[in-house]
Amino acid sequence: MLDRAFVCTQCTVQLARRSLWSKALPFSARRLSSNATANRPARVAIVGSGPAGFYAAARLLSKHDKATVDMYEKLPVPFGLARYGVAPDHPEVKNCEDKFTEVATSPRFNFVGNVDLGNDLPLSALKPHYDAILFAYGASKDKELGIPGEKATRSVHSARAFVGWYNGLPEHRDLDPDLTGEEAVVVGQGNVALDVARILLSDVETLRSTDIADYALEKLSKSKINRVRVVGRRGPLQASFTIKEVRELLQLPSVSFDPIAKDVFPPESVINALPRAQKRLMQLLAKGSANDPKTSPKSWSLDFLLSPDSLHWSPIHPYHLTHAKFSRNELDPSDPYNPTSKVTPKYLSSGKPAMVNLPASVFFRSVGYKSLPLPGLEDLGIQFDTQRGVISNDGFGRVKSLSGSGEPQKLPDGSTITHLPGLYCAGWVKRGPTGVIASTMTDAFTTADTIIQDLVSHTSSGSLLHAPRDSTGLGWDGVKEEAERRGLRPTSWKDWQRIDAVERERGLQKGKVRDKFGRVEDMLQVL
Amino acid sequence: MTLWREFGLQLRRALPKATAGDMCLAQSRRYVSHSATPWRTGEVANTHRWGLGTHKGLRPSSQGWKTAQRCFSASAQVAHGHITPPKPGEEINVTFIDKDGTEVKLQVAEGDNLLDVAQANDLEMEGACGGSCACSTCHIIVDEPDMFDKMEEPSDDENDMLDLAFGLTETSRLGCQVIMSKDLDGLVVRLPTMTRNLQASDFEQK
Numbered sequence: 001m002l003d004r005a006f007v008c009t010q011c012t013v014q015l016a017r018r019s020l021w022s023k024a025l026p027f028s029a030r031r032l033s034s035n036a037t038a039n040r041p042a043r044v045a046i047v048g049s050g051p052a053g054f055y056a057a058a059r060l061l062s063k064h065d066k067a068t069v070d071m072y073e074k075l076p077v078p079f080g081l082a083r084y085g086v087a088p089d090h091p092e093v094k095n096c097e098d099k100f101t102e103v104a105t106s107p108r109f110n111f112v113g114n115v116d117l118g119n120d121l122p123l124s125a126l127k128p129h130y131d132a133i134l135f136a137y138g139a140s141k142d143k144e145l146g147i148p149g150e151k152a153t154r155s156v157h158s159a160r161a162f163v164g165w166y167n168g169l170p171e172h173r174d175l176d177p178d179l180t181g182e183e184a185v186v187v188g189q190g191n192v193a194l195d196v197a198r199i200l201l202s203d204v205e206t207l208r209s210t211d212i213a214d215y216a217l218e219k220l221s222k223s224k225i226n227r228v229r230v231v232g233r234r235g236p237l238q239a240s241f242t243i244k245e246v247r248e249l250l251q252l253p254s255v256s257f258d259p260i261a262k263d264v265f266p267p268e269s270v271i272n273a274l275p276r277a278q279k280r281l282m283q284l285l286a287k288g289s290a291n292d293p294k295t296s297p298k299s300w301s302l303d304f305l306l307s308p309d310s311l312h313w314s315p316i317h318p319y320h321l322t323h324a325k326f327s328r329n330e331l332d333p334s335d336p337y338n339p340t341s342k343v344t345p346k347y348l349s350s351g352k353p354a355m356v357n358l359p360a361s362v363f364f365r366s367v368g369y370k371s372l373p374l375p376g377l378e379d380l381g382i383q384f385d386t387q388r389g390v391i392s393n394d395g396f397g398r399v400k401s402l403s404g405s406g407e408p409q410k411l412p413d414g415s416t417i418t419h420l421p422g423l424y425c426a427g428w429v430k431r432g433p434t435g436v437i438a439s440t441m442t443d444a445f446t447t448a449d450t451i452i453q454d455l456v457s458h459t460s461s462g463s464l465l466h467a468p469r470d471s472t473g474l475g476w477d478g479v480k481e482e483a484e485r486r487g488l489r490p491t492s493w494k495d496w497q498r499i500d501a502v503e504r505e506r507g508l509q510k511g512k513v514r515d516k517f518g519r520v521e522d523m524l525q526v527l
Numbered sequence: 528m529t530l531w532r533e534f535g536l537q538l539r540r541a542l543p544k545a546t547a548g549d550m551c552l553a554q555s556r557r558y559v560s561h562s563a564t565p566w567r568t569g570e571v572a573n574t575h576r577w578g579l580g581t582h583k584g585l586r587p588s589s590q591g592w593k594t595a596q597r598c599f600s601a602s603a604q605v606a607h608g609h610i611t612p613p614k615p616g617e618e619i620n621v622t623f624i625d626k627d628g629t630e631v632k633l634q635v636a637e638g639d640n641l642l643d644v645a646q647a648n649d650l651e652m653e654g655a656c657g658g659s660c661a662c663s664t665c666h667i668i669v670d671e672p673d674m675f676d677k678m679e680e681p682s683d684d685e686n687d688m689l690d691l692a693f694g695l696t697e698t699s700r701l702g703c704q705v706i707m708s709k710d711l712d713g714l715v716v717r718l719p720t721m722t723r724n725l726q727a728s729d730f731e732q733k
Binding site for chain 1: 653655656657659660661663664670683684685687688690691692693695
């Protein structure tokens with residue numbers, strides 16, 4: 001490997017043009033960035049290798065010609081939710097990996113996989129060697145409902161675990177979901193809930209050529225599920241799924257859709273006055289599916305205004321989930337069609353709460369993801385906002401100091417905050433677990449621009465995290481020793497390319513795009 | 528890994544340069560990402576200076592040059608977004624206005640889509656899904672409603688993605704779905720800002 005030339009990931013043709021990394025900067029920015037960190041590179045550590053981390057890296061590398069990025073990842077392999085969250089039947093969404101792969105060809109990019117920061121290696125080991133640390137580690141947990149029976153290990157699953165399971169995420173390799181019954185209930189009405197419903201209802205043959213995990217394919221081919229209810233606590237206008245996912249489900253062959261009850265659906269006059277996106281979604285829901293319920297072996301429905309109350313098992317077969325109990329809600333009568341409208345419990349004329357039972361042989365909760373504080377954040381002075389499940393930040397991505405220490409800074413609205421110099425966040429850990437890849441990209445670009453701006457304006461001190469000469473500026477070279485001392489086995493980008501090649505090769509033999517390794521040991525085995 | 532790279536390199540050496548374009552169709556990828564023999568980079572070094580030489584194919588107008596102060600990779604063999612150079616006399620004019628208001632005038636061939644055109648010319652347009660109408664990152668805004676009306680109606684799939692686009696307008700389209708044709712000669716499109724402007728409300732404790 002004499003030369004790291006750029007090669008198009010689409011076609012392997014070498015990019016015989018000005019490279020991405022020397023992209024023309026406006027003249028002023030170019031001049032400033034060259035002064036920014038005196039003569040040494042600006043070392044940035046990115047924690048997490050999902051879309052947020054990679055888009056931030058792309059921006060940093062292309063807009064700051066001295067920025068060098070070390071990207072840390074817990075797993076031996078990169079791409080986060082692009083690899084383990086995007087449904088296998090959405091391969092086009094995973095095309096963003098091509099861009100990330102192109103980013104990784106930069107000589108100023110370095111991948112450090114299989115290092116679980118905060119657990120295997122303390123964050124404090126990183127700090128002396130970097131000028132900036134960007135947290136983009138996403139949301140590793142999912143929200144719970146807090147209802148009786150939720151903790152059962154059989155027949156009750158988190159959608160996050162189920163998604164991880166069919167996508168080959170090592171953490172959920174052994175989930176073993178119960179698909180022996182006919183009725184599935186999914187609580188939550190976001191796109192993850194619809195992904196779960198679609199995977200349960202899809203003809204397994206259509207999934208066979210995707211990168212879905214083998215064991216999942218095997219299990220799904222024996223699934224008896226023929227009815228999926230996707231239940232939300234509010235109404236159609238408050239649901240958070242997007243139209244593409246709804247359309248896909250409505251177009252699934254041999255799957256019918258129960259028309260939505262009139263009493264929860266906005267009247268036509270309201271629909272016509274809605275903004276474009278909501279209007280189109282409501283019109284699509286009103287139109288429903290063309291598939292006849294009589295001839296369709298499977299069906300699904302969207303059930304609104306129901307809050308989960310409890311789960312119930314058969315008195316005879318204690319492992320046999322029979323139904324989920326829900327309490328009915330009603331929308332704020334003064335403003336029922338506002339997307340932010342709240343609900344209140346509905347009561348019967350007797351004064352008792354209105355309840356309803358939905359048959360369920362398997363139950364998925366899908367009410368959102370949740371970020372957790374990385375162990376050791378407090379050592380860097382970072383306070384995690386447990387309420388919102390994000391790292392407190394100023395919206396641009398600078399980590400806010402809640403204790404008041406750090407550099408005070410004036411905001412556009414006139415108020416003053418203090419932020420922790422050199423510490424940033426992007427993606428779901430910055431703004432909460434919502435939005436599609438495009439929104440994460442926009443958000444990661446914002447943070448990256450902020451980092452560049454700070455690097456450029458800190459010309460005197462050179463480093464953000466440290467006073468002059470305090471940072472070694474070594475980056476991974478400085479951290480490596482400590483990692484080795486702890487017996488870690490970091491994976492490089494070349495290691496990933498090897499794993500990638502083997503996975504594709506294995507896939508080829510099975511007629512699949514890729515056959516993922518389901519266990520970390522197996523990934524490391526091929527290196 | 529070594530084995531794969533070796534295989535890739537041998538494949539590269541075995542293929543004459545002229546057929547390299549055909550490799551675009553092959554889905555083999557990634558394994559040849561580091562080649563020891565940079566391909567035509569020498570030529571590029573010369574053509575990438577501002578205002579140097581005359582470019583065949585895609586060419587920014589002189590006005591674009593003056594105002595933009597950017598460089599454009601241009602000659603047919605170096606342009607990359609998998610676009611075809613227009614035949615002489617069959618050029619279609621298209622103008623991109625980037626988020627700074629800079630106009631970039633290009634001449635493109637029939638059949639190319641705006642995402643490929645933009646990427647081939649180093650305009651700041653992302654195509655996260657690789658131009659398969661599965662994201663909204665190549666959102667563009669058609670400047671004139673008349674021109675918008677001349678285009679084919681966006682499909683349901685495109686509209687579904689546009690619904691998620693930031694700063695959606697009446698004349699929004701996805702760049703990957705706009706295929707250039709003679710009818711669209713003189714098309715002017717704007718690139719919406721990629722990063723949003725922060726509002727005071729962003730700083731409120733939520």
